[in-house]
Amino acid sequence: MGRELLLSLEGVGRRYGFRGPWILRGVDLAVAPGALIRVEGANGTGKSTLLRVLAGIDAPTEGRMAGRPRTAYVPERFPAALPFTAAEYLTHLGAVHGLDRPAAARAADDWLERFGAAEYARTPMAQLSKGSSQKVAVAQALLAEPELLVLDEAWTGLDADAREELERVVVERTAAGAAVVFVDHDPRRLAGVPDATYAVAGGALNLRTGAGTSEGVGEGPAVVVEARGPSRAQVPDEVVKLAADVEETGAGSHRFSVPEAGSDALLRALLRARPPWHVVSVGPGKAMAEPEEESEPEVTGELEVERS
Numbered sequence: 001m002g003r004e005l006l007l008s009l010e011g012v013g014r015r016y017g018f019r020g021p022w023i024l025r026g027v028d029l030a031v032a033p034g035a036l037i038r039v040e041g042a043n044g045t046g047k048s049t050l051l052r053v054l055a056g057i058d059a060p061t062e063g064r065m066a067g068r069p070r071t072a073y074v075p076e077r078f079p080a081a082l083p084f085t086a087a088e089y090l091t092h093l094g095a096v097h098g099l100d101r102p103a104a105a106r107a108a109d110d111w112l113e114r115f116g117a118a119e120y121a122r123t124p125m126a127q128l129s130k131g132s133s134q135k136v137a138v139a140q141a142l143l144a145e146p147e148l149l150v151l152d153e154a155w156t157g158l159d160a161d162a163r164e165e166l167e168r169v170v171v172e173r174t175a176a177g178a179a180v181v182f183v184d185h186d187p188r189r190l191a192g193v194p195d196a197t198y199a200v201a202g203g204a205l206n207l208r209t210g211a212g213t214s215e216g217v218g219e220g221p222a223v224v225v226e227a228r229g230p231s232r233a234q235v236p237d238e239v240v241k242l243a244a245d246v247e248e249t250g251a252g253s254h255r256f257s258v259p260e261a262g263s264d265a266l267l268r269a270l271l272r273a274r275p276p277w278h279v280v281s282v283g284p285g286k287a288m289a290e291p292e293e294e295s296e297p298e299v300t301g302e303l304e305v306e307r308s
């Protein structure tokens, strides 16, 4: 099955107020279905700002975002003192997400149960402990099976069982094709599992491990990216370097085969090119060892990266 990007950021910047310092600048990020992305960085570098932009809570001050996945977000600080019980609150949110009330109530109970908070279902949220209230924060994000799950320190305050459960849920969601972007202060969190780890520093988002880094490229199955360039544009050098195979499939259209570990970096390079390329589809290819057997990627639609 082909994959369209769920979301992409291109040249995104964010600052607070007209004259505030830039917190983020020139951020490019391609979020594919099934991707697990970790974001790191020192305190105050802009991780939460980036996650709020990804979650659609905050708008970029400059740059472009394309794609509108069904998104759920666990904020760093959850407003716990709401005038509802946990079950009422979750049922209400489930209904807002389009579940009928009985289904929403069942989903609310199921998620509270899964995180060991069933006994607090009828407790007013203002009376919940910090940890129990964090379980409600996590449950509200999982209710509607989001396509993009954004977790800002979501493990903080959870007990050991709930922390493990949340790791399991993240792996389940990505296996089901959802993307998960998370920040967590514990380096052991989902260690070795993320497809890519980025660091926010000096306003920039830098790839640390995973796609496009030396430890990642060359591993894993091939991914085929179909993209269309501006008329008579050269394939960007960075893309040529990352791709294992480049084929011109029509006027301005190209097909790139890239090891899975390098696919995000290749997508970023296409989106960053000036003028930018249009990513048409992303799909699985044949193993890199069999280049002569060309695979036909499934074209699933077009992601137009708008320009200002």
Ligand SMILES: Nc1ncnc2c1ncn2[C@@H]1O[C@H](COP(=O)(O)OP(=O)(O)OP(=O)(O)O)[C@@H](O)[C@H]1O
Binding pocket: 016, 023, 041, 042, 043, 044, 045, 046, 047, 048, 049, 050, 076
């Ligand atoms: N709503 C806001 N208004 C003004 N400044 C803000 C706002 N939100 C964040 N900032 C500033 O933006 C910078 C980045 O904050 P952010 O919370 O994104 O960083 P962070 O990397 O998540 O930090 P931490 O690790 O401490 O959670 C900080 O200087 C912060 O003071």
